[in-house]
Amino acid sequence: MSQAFVKESDDQWLHDIQPTLNALVVYLTRENNGVRVYEKKSFIDKKGKEIHEMSNGLSYAKDDNSKWYVA
DSSP states (O other), X not given: OOGGGSOSSOOOOGGGSOSSHHXXXXXXXXXXXXXXXXXXXXXXXXXXXXXXXXXXXXXXXXXXXXXXXXX
């Protein structure tokens, strides 16, 4: 099998990254083929969770275990 089809690193999942905004930006930029993803705005929802609206059109928050998820 050609090495061209073998990924150099293991897949990383959203819930596996560190609970920092910088780690989220790095992860989303990598998932977006290197096109920078940035925070457009953040706000607190009705349940008291901080929501981060990102330039990729999705919003992200951290759960009670500080794991990122798509809000």
